[in-house]
Amino acid sequence: MDWTILIYKTIFLFIILLVTLLVAMYSTYGERKVAAFMQDRRGPNRAGPFGLLQPLADGVKMFMKEEIIPLSANRALFILGPSIAMTTALLTGVVIPWGGIITIGGREFSLQIADLNIGILYVFAMVSIGVYGIMIGGWASNNKYALYGAIRAASQMISYELAMGMSIVALVITTGSLSLHEIVAQQHGMNWNIFYQPLGFLIFLTCAFAETNRAPFDLPECETELVGGYHTEYSSMKLGFYLFAEYINMFISSAVIATLYFGGYNMPFIDQLGLSQNAVTLLGTMFFFMKILGMIFLFMWIRWTLPRFRYDQLMNLGWKGLIPLAIFNILATGIFYYFTELS
Amino acid sequence: MEKLTNRSRVVSDKKMTFLEKIYLPAIVKGMIITLKHFFSKKATINYPEQKREFSKVYRGQHVLKRDDLGRERCTACGLCAVACPAEAITMIAAERKPGEENLYREEKYAAVYEINMLRCIYCGDCEDACPKEAIFLTDRIVASQYHREPFVYGKDILVEPLDPEKRIDVSARQTESVRNFKLNKRFAHNK
Numbered sequence: 001m002d003w004t005i006l007i008y009k010t011i012f013l014f015i016i017l018l019v020t021l022l023v024a025m026y027s028t029y030g031e032r033k034v035a036a037f038m039q040d041r042r043g044p045n046r047a048g049p050f051g052l053l054q055p056l057a058d059g060v061k062m063f064m065k066e067e068i069i070p071l072s073a074n075r076a077l078f079i080l081g082p083s084i085a086m087t088t089a090l091l092t093g094v095v096i097p098w099g100g101i102i103t104i105g106g107r108e109f110s111l112q113i114a115d116l117n118i119g120i121l122y123v124f125a126m127v128s129i130g131v132y133g134i135m136i137g138g139w140a141s142n143n144k145y146a147l148y149g150a151i152r153a154a155s156q157m158i159s160y161e162l163a164m165g166m167s168i169v170a171l172v173i174t175t176g177s178l179s180l181h182e183i184v185a186q187q188h189g190m191n192w193n194i195f196y197q198p199l200g201f202l203i204f205l206t207c208a209f210a211e212t213n214r215a216p217f218d219l220p221e222c223e224t225e226l227v228g229g230y231h232t233e234y235s236s237m238k239l240g241f242y243l244f245a246e247y248i249n250m251f252i253s254s255a256v257i258a259t260l261y262f263g264g265y266n267m268p269f270i271d272q273l274g275l276s277q278n279a280v281t282l283l284g285t286m287f288f289f290m291k292i293l294g295m296i297f298l299f300m301w302i303r304w305t306l307p308r309f310r311y312d313q314l315m316n317l318g319w320k321g322l323i324p325l326a327i328f329n330i331l332a333t334g335i336f337y338y339f340t341e342l343s
Numbered sequence: 344m345e346k347l348t349n350r351s352r353v354v355s356d357k358k359m360t361f362l363e364k365i366y367l368p369a370i371v372k373g374m375i376i377t378l379k380h381f382f383s384k385k386a387t388i389n390y391p392e393q394k395r396e397f398s399k400v401y402r403g404q405h406v407l408k409r410d411d412l413g414r415e416r417c418t419a420c421g422l423c424a425v426a427c428p429a430e431a432i433t434m435i436a437a438e439r440k441p442g443e444e445n446l447y448r449e450e451k452y453a454a455v456y457e458i459n460m461l462r463c464i465y466c467g468d469c470e471d472a473c474p475k476e477a478i479f480l481t482d483r484i485v486a487s488q489y490h491r492e493p494f495v496y497g498k499d500i501l502v503e504p505l506d507p508e509k510r511i512d513v514s515a516r517q518t519e520s521v522r523n524f525k526l527n528k529r530f531a532h533n534k
Contacts, residue, residue, distance in 0.1 A: 034381070037380070037381045037382075037385075038377045038378075038380050038381050039380070040380055040383060040384075040385055040386050040387075041385060041386070041387055042385050042387045042389070045389070202367075301374060301377060301378070302370075302374070304377055305370070305373045305374050305376075305377045306370065306373065
């Protein structure tokens with residue numbers, strides 16, 4: 001075992017963890033600002049300059065709140081729920097290629113923690129386990145609203161995971177690889193997958209909204225019908241974990257979308273600039289984060305534009321709309337590549 | 344029947360076209376609207392730092408004026424209390440003692456003069472009723488309190504300070520036309 005690699009991976013892991021938490025923290029601030037601006041308000045601007053310390057204040061508030069575990073709740077599962085939600089949300093970041101290769105002292109370090117050859121499947125596995133966090137938390141609360149929220153979350157995620165998976169199948173037909181590193185490498189320059197898979201991108205985006213429980217698909221925590229949904233009984237930092245996990249999920253899905261469809265850390269015209277490899281990598285990582293922030297803004301933009309779906313509309317859209325569309329997309333992609341590869 | 348607004352639409356249940364069915368054009372249209380609002384001017388004012396400009400003749404907290412020599416103008420006639428539709432004003436009159444000529448302008452003055460700021464509706468009728476040009480509404484806001492008692496303002500708050508520097512300016516409301524109106528004997532309260 002090479003020790004430098006081990007140390008490097010550990011440090012990089014911590015950096016990614018911190019960056020993820022930081023972005024998620026400031027997403028809560030960004031969300032409130034975007035919401036305010038779209039409603040002609042100003043948003044938080046009291047804590048620190050431009051209200052930049054607001055996430056810290058919110059965090060302190062969450063920690064100071066009284067911790068309540070209902071007597072009728074299942075104690076172990078009640079605590080397990082938010083832990084799973086948080087852990088799985090954080091785990092997904094491992095396979096995402098955050099940048100190219102950096103050379104320090106003649107050694108090459110890749111800005112990706114684990115280059116799994118089935119990277120996409122890993123992402124899917126983690127997202128699927130994320131449902132358990134909500135499901136277990138909702139069930140363990142022993143509250144009808146929490147249970148309703150949990151059931152909605154579970155059925156919604158199962159329905160939309162199908163269409164999401166199938167839109168990925170079409171993407172895999174185009175790229176011929178399941179490894180995220182490989183997929184990004186193929187999209188060098190402006191050769192982005194969105195130009196090959198526009199329909200697949202739309203399906204994936206819609207499903208990503210549903211998977212992260214964001215508006216217009218935020219039925220699991222639909223406050224008008226279900227009080228607070230699956231986290232009705234939660235308080236203090238356990239509630240904070242649930243809310244935070246949602247923002248981490250948003251960040252990670254933005255990263256996945258940017259990786260799969262927008263060329264990851266690839267920049268257009270990067271070869272013509274004639275920079276050294278380290279500079280190219282750093283620029284690429286910055287560009288990647290710009291794409292991610294753009295996607296996060298899109299998530300918020302949609303949330304403050306569209307009203308919430310009704311539950312039957314949600315299921316209709318998932319089963320009767322997106323899944324047939326995804327199958328059609330696979331077929332069209334398959335036929336196209338079958339004939340172009342023959343000739 | 345005449346329509347109340349020009350925005351009413353006749354409801355129809357016609358089949359949606361393909362473009363309407365896939366929702367995307369409508370979603371994009373909505374997103375453009377929200378984006379326009381994103382960059383539009385905000386309606387909110389950063390209150391404690393920035394204050395909204397009042398009208399020149401804003402009707403806020405009352406002031407009991409002194410004359411140029413620093414004597415209280417109020418003669419406790421009670422016309423303001425009678426005029427007050429909210430019955431917010433109470434007063435107790437007293438006779439001026441010899442040697443108090445530098446304090447009170449008239450032979451009778453208000454020993455107690457109270458306005459209940461929770462009852463007051465800031466209509467300005469007291470000001471109209473006053474024959475002595477003693478009470479005016481100003482552009483000051485009545486401060487908020489945790490209890491009801493402090494809202495009953497006595498003479499300690501209402502009478503303007505003696506110091507000529509700290510006098511409260513009511514020139515916006517005490518214009519020449521207002522003064523002429525008060526002096527005009529045709530009006531009932533000046534007879």
